[in-house]
Amino acid sequence: MRTKSFLLFVFAAAFMLVLLQNCRPDKTEPPVNTDPDSLYAGTPVTLTKPFKFPAIEIPTGINLTKEGVQLGRMLFYDPVLSSDSMFSCSSCHKQQFAFSDGGNAFSTNIFGLTKRNSPALFNMVWMKKFFWDGRAATLQLQAEDAMQHELNFIDPNVVAKLQIKPQYVYLFKKAFGRPGDITKEKVSNALTQFMLTLISSESKFDSVMRNQASFTAEESHGFYDLFKQDPALNQQQPGVGADCFHCHASSSGDYLTMIDNSFHNNSLDTSNGFQFPDNGQGAITGNQLQNGIFKTPHIRNIEVTGPYMRDGRFTTLEQVVDFYNEGLKVSATHDPLMKFESQGGLHSLSPQDKADLIAFLKTLTDYRFLTDTSLANPFH
Numbered sequence: 463m464r465t466k467s468f469l470l471f472v473f474a475a476a477f478m479l480v481l482l483q484n485c486r487p488d489k490t491e492p493p494v495n496t497d498p499d500s501l502y503a504g505t506p507v508t509l510t511k512p513f514k515f516p517a518i519e520i521p522t523g524i525n526l527t528k529e530g531v532q533l534g535r536m537l538f539y540d541p542v543l544s545s546d547s548m549f550s551c552s553s554c555h556k557q558q559f560a561f562s563d564g565g566n567a568f569s570t571n572i573f574g575l576t577k578r579n580s581p582a583l584f585n586m587v588w589m590k591k592f593f594w595d596g597r598a599a600t601l602q603l604q605a606e607d608a609m610q611h612e613l614n615f616i617d618p619n620v621v622a623k624l625q626i627k628p629q630y631v632y633l634f635k636k637a638f639g640r641p642g643d644i645t646k647e648k649v650s651n652a653l654t655q656f657m658l659t660l661i662s663s664e665s666k667f668d669s670v671m672r673n674q675a676s677f678t679a680e681e682s683h684g685f686y687d688l689f690k691q692d693p694a695l696n697q698q699q700p701g702v703g704a705d706c707f708h709c710h711a712s713s714s715g716d717y718l719t720m721i722d723n724s725f726h727n728n729s730l731d732t733s734n735g736f737q738f739p740d741n742g743q744g745a746i747t748g749n750q751l752q753n754g755i756f757k758t759p760h761i762r763n764i765e766v767t768g769p770y771m772r773d774g775r776f777t778t779l780e781q782v783v784d785f786y787n788e789g790l791k792v793s794a795t796h797d798p799l800m801k802f803e804s805q806g807g808l809h810s811l812s813p814q815d816k817a818d819l820i821a822f823l824k825t826l827t828d829y830r831f832l833t834d835t836s837l838a839n840p841f842h
Contacts, residue, residue, distance in 0.1 A: 504529055504637070507655075509587065512663030513672050515718045518587055521600055526655055529637040534656030536633070537649060539839045542623050544572050544613035551608065551653070552839065554580040558832055560763035561660060567774025571612040577740070579774040582760050582767045584660040584831065590723045594756045594772045597746045601657060605650040617646050624649075662762055662831040663718075670825070671718070677825070683815075684822025690717075693810055694801060701810055704786070704819055708799045709758045720761050720826065726797040727754045729790035730771060736794050740772065744795075754795050765827045779820045787811045 504527030509518050520526050537543060541550040554569040554576075555561040561583035563569045569580045578594050586592070592604035609615035624630045624644045635642040637652055667685075669675035677685065689710075691703025709726055711717050725743050736750040744753030756772050770776040776785065788807040796803050811819070831837075 504639075507531055507659070509658065509661065512661065512718070513668065515663065516588055520587070520658065521602065521654070523602070524651065524654055524658070526658060527637065529633070530652050530655040531659055533630075533633045533637040534652035534654065535837070536630075536840055537653055538656055539841060542627075543609060543615055543620055543649065545616050545619060546572060546614075547623070548572065549613055551613075554612065555583050557834075557838055559766050560584055560662065560760075560828075560832060562767040564766055564768065567769045572614045576612075578772050579769060582763060583657060584662040584760070585719060585721075585762065586660065587658050588719050588723075589721070591757065594759075595743045595746045596725060596757050602650050602654040605653040605657070606646070609646070609650065609653075615646065615649075620649075621645065660831075660837065662828040664830040665762065665828040666825040667822075668718075668828075678821065680818045680821040681825050682822075684818040684820070685825075688811075688815060688819045689822055693808065704783075704808065704811060704815070705799075705802075706819075710761050722758050725752070725755045725757050726799065727756075727793060727795045729793060729796050729800045729803045730754075730785075731793060732791040733793040733795070738793070742772070751795060754793055755797075761823065762826045763828055763831070765824045766832065779823060780816065783811065783816045783819055787816070 504525065507526045507528055507530075509520075509526070511518050538551045538555075541547050541553070543550065549572050554563045554571065556564060558564070559582070563580040567579055569576045581594065586601055589601070592598040592601060593607070598604035598607050621644050624634075630644065631642065634644050634648060638648050666675055670677055687699070687702060688704040689706045691699070692705045692708070693701045693703040694705075696703050707717070709722050709724070709728075710720050711722065727742075731738050731754060733754060736744075736753045738754040741753040743755040743757075744750055759772075760767070764770075764779065768774075768777060768779070770779075770782050776782050786807055788809055790800060790803045790805075790807045792803055802808050
């Protein structure tokens with residue numbers, strides 16, 4: 463009996479030892495997380511730098527992720543952000559017009575007719591200041607400004623509308639993790655992430671720069687002999703040129719972004735002293751020497767972003783070219799680059815020159831960007 467009892471004791475002890483070994487936590491394996499939203503990491507998104515474009519720098523405070531971009535895209539197209547649930551960002555920024563309000567000199571927002579032409583939204587990752595007057599120093603501040611002044615975003619009310627939508631509750635958790643609260647800052651952050659992905663770099667012009675296509679004779683003349691030439695400095699062909707590149711090339715001198723990230727008075731209006739119909743940057747800074755000065759607009763996709771100028775006064779590219787050739791106005795703060803202002807314009811472009819310059823400008827249209835389904839309204 464004693465031997466039998468001893469064997470039973472040994473068997474029981476061995477069983478308990480095995481049981482304890484199996485129950486001991488394995489320090490090499492983390493505990494299973496049953497809540498996939500509690501430890502958010504996100505799926506990183508890397509933007510591809512187009513050929514010869516400047517380096518891409520994601521703004522401070524923005525963690526670009528697939529989930530954040532998806533949320534931002536939905537918010538961009540959803541009128542839920544406006545106080546009356548009638549207007550969205552896409553109301554004034556339509557993809558087929560390169561996210562401008564094509565065809566409208568002034569857009570209509572929740573308060574009525576706006577006072578300036580809605581700028582196109584693309585390649586903003588390379589932009590330094592935003593709005594015609596440069597009042598927003600970052601893209602996220604631009605988003606917040608537009609939410610407030612165009613959509614009348616009222617924080618508690620809009621957040622409450624979002625919180626009762628299960629899809630948005632889920633998406634905000636996926637985009638920003640826990641706590642899963644919805645805030646104005648997260649809304650603008652998500653919108654910023656989506657807008658950073660709006661990159662246009664697949665026009666015919668880009669293909670030519672990559673040696674994958676060729677200009678026609680007219681397009682070549684428009685770019686090399688007109689767009690890129692200052693008639694006052696052209697030594698090979700004195701007096702020939704349209705002098706566009708000073709404002710529509712990057713500060714590094716390349717032509718890929720087609721914007722200098724600067725501000726100019728382009729001799730659009732005659733001033734009464736330092737007073738203009740719209741004081742532009744001067745109204746923001748309080749410096750009258752900056753009155754009438756505005757941000758250089760995009761000319762990529764210019765074929766589809768009319769009407770043109772800050773107030774949409776020109777409906778065609780022909781009118782724009784005519785203005786620079788023979789319509790400049792003398793004003794107190796004119797830009798030194800507008801060196802032909804005193805004579806009212808270049809007065810050197812022939813009808814064929816004008817046609818060739820416009821032919822080149824149309825090579826900047828990026829049809830892929832205008833039809834990219836990954837940027838389109840996700841609710842359709």
